[in-house]
Amino acid sequence: MEVHVLTCPFCTAPISQRTNLCEYCGHEYMISSFSSLSKLGRANINKYTNAYSNALKDEPNDASLNTSVGICYIGLGMYEKALICFEKVIEKDPENSFGYFAAAISMLNGKSAFLNEKKKVDKAIGYVNAALIISEIGIYHFLMAYLKYDYYKRKYLKIDPDHRYHLNLAYSYGILNGDVNDLFTMLNVKIPDEF
Numbered sequence: 001m002e003v004h005v006l007t008c009p010f011c012t013a014p015i016s017q018r019t020n021l022c023e024y025c026g027h028e029y030m031i032s033s034f035s036s037l038s039k040l041g042r043a044n045i046n047k048y049t050n051a052y053s054n055a056l057k058d059e060p061n062d063a064s065l066n067t068s069v070g071i072c073y074i075g076l077g078m079y080e081k082a083l084i085c086f087e088k089v090i091e092k093d094p095e096n097s098f099g100y101f102a103a104a105i106s107m108l109n110g111k112s113a114f115l116n117e118k119k120k121v122d123k124a125i126g127y128v129n130a131a132l133i134i135s136e137i138g139i140y141h142f143l144m145a146y147l148k149y150d151y152y153k154r155k156y157l158k159i160d161p162d163h164r165y166h167l168n169l170a171y172s173y174g175i176l177n178g179d180v181n182d183l184f185t186m187l188n189v190k191i192p193d194e195f
């Protein structure tokens with residue numbers, strides 16, 4: 001994939017090579033994870049969002065650009081806009097598990113699963129299921145455990161498999177504290193004490 005239309009979000013230097021680091025200022029062009037976003041700091045997220053939004057005018061369906069701007073929108077608390085980006089990522093790059101994971105996070109709109117409508121929580125669960133089919137990793141099971149715990153368990157509703165099943169799998173596949181913190185920062189909710 002080539003992104004001719006993007007300039008460095010940090011220093012606006014043109015992108016000359018197929019690298020993710022700006023030759024002039026050394027910053028990342030494409031934000032592709034929540035951890036790179038948290039390293040950026042909130043003040044710079046707007047710069048990146050503007051650069052990606054400009055590039056998207058020329059390439060509105062580009063999966064990488066939509067991923068990067070979607071991550072920035074989540075970081076800015078603009079969950080509805082983020083969801084539109086990740087729905088596009090899923091459509092254009094359906095084998096990319098991160099698109100489903102991020103769509104599930106966006107679906108909750110910065111509120112706990114408990115406070116969301118069942119329809120939205122179930123849709124988020126559907127997205128995480130899709131992510132897990134493509135790539136079974138700990139952090140996806142951790143998000144699934146949260147959705148099933150905070151909505152189903154706390155409302156005394158049954159769901160099979162339950163949150164414990166996913167929590168056990170998350171710990172057996174392995175999860176990093178940093179990833180868990182980034183996940184709950186992006187969700188804008190606290191990690192349940194039970195976890």
Ligand SMILES: [Zn+2]
Pocket residue numbers: 008009010011012013022023024025026027
């Ligand atoms: Zn630069």
